[in-house]
Amino acid sequence: MTKNSLSAAVGAAVFALSGCAAHSDAGPPMSGLPQTQDVALESPVIDARVIPLTIHVGFDHGEHTDRTFGPVYFYSPLVSGTAQVIRVRTGSKVVFVNDDTSGIPHTASGFGPTSFPAQFDNKSGMRRAGTTINSSLTWSTGTLLHGQRSQTFTIGARGHYFFGCAFHYTTRPTAVNGSMGDVIVSM
Ligand SMILES: [Cu+2]
Numbered sequence: 001m002t003k004n005s006l007s008a009a010v011g012a013a014v015f016a017l018s019g020c021a022a023h024s025d026a027g028p029p030m031s032g033l034p035q036t037q038d039v040a041l042e043s044p045v046i047d048a049r050v051i052p053l054t055i056h057v058g059f060d061h062g063e064h065t066d067r068t069f070g071p072v073y074f075y076s077p078l079v080s081g082t083a084q085v086i087r088v089r090t091g092s093k094v095v096f097v098n099d100d101t102s103g104i105p106h107t108a109s110g111f112g113p114t115s116f117p118a119q120f121d122n123k124s125g126m127r128r129a130g131t132t133i134n135s136s137l138t139w140s141t142g143t144l145l146h147g148q149r150s151q152t153f154t155i156g157a158r159g160h161y162f163f164g165c166a167f168h169y170t171t172r173p174t175a176v177n178g179s180m181g182d183v184i185v186s187m
Pocket residue numbers: 105106107165166167168169180
């Protein structure tokens with residue numbers, strides 16, 4: 001095919017596509033648009049029942065105000081980028097890794113299913129405990145030094161589980177206080 005006949009073919013394809021798009025305008029009006037905005041505001045549900053999900057821990061992730069849970073800090077399923085509420089399928093497996101570029105130690109420690117507590121109230125804190133993320137106040141990664149990975153946790157029954165860092169959780173996170181807490185949603 002010569003260059004000219006190729007561009008002619010591409011032109012025809014573009015014309016066909018735009019004809020298609022014009023035709024679909026007659027269908028349900030803009031049904032995709034609000035859905036797309038919802039996904040952007042609430043983190044997507046991740047299925048990690050077969051391959052464990054890495055949850056990255058560090059100040060690099062900053063603050064994010066979740067539509068359902070409000071401000072959360074410093075935990076993310078993304079290597080870089082903003083903090084997120086972790087939404088996963090029930091039975092998923094997760095591993096926390098401290099890859100904070102500042103080199104500071106952190107933990108992820110459960111606060112139960114009700115709300116962020118007024119102060120850190122996990123029973124294990126800097127000691128590694130448990131392998132299930134559930135409504136207890138006992139599961140914890142223990143202290144994760146820079147580069148360390150936690151034990152593998154299995155996500156328990158449907159619900160939402162608040163958690164935070166034994167070193168950097170001060171009180172309920174607000175958009176400005178930098179209190180290191182987040183939520184795992186099992187769904
Ligand atoms: Cu911390």
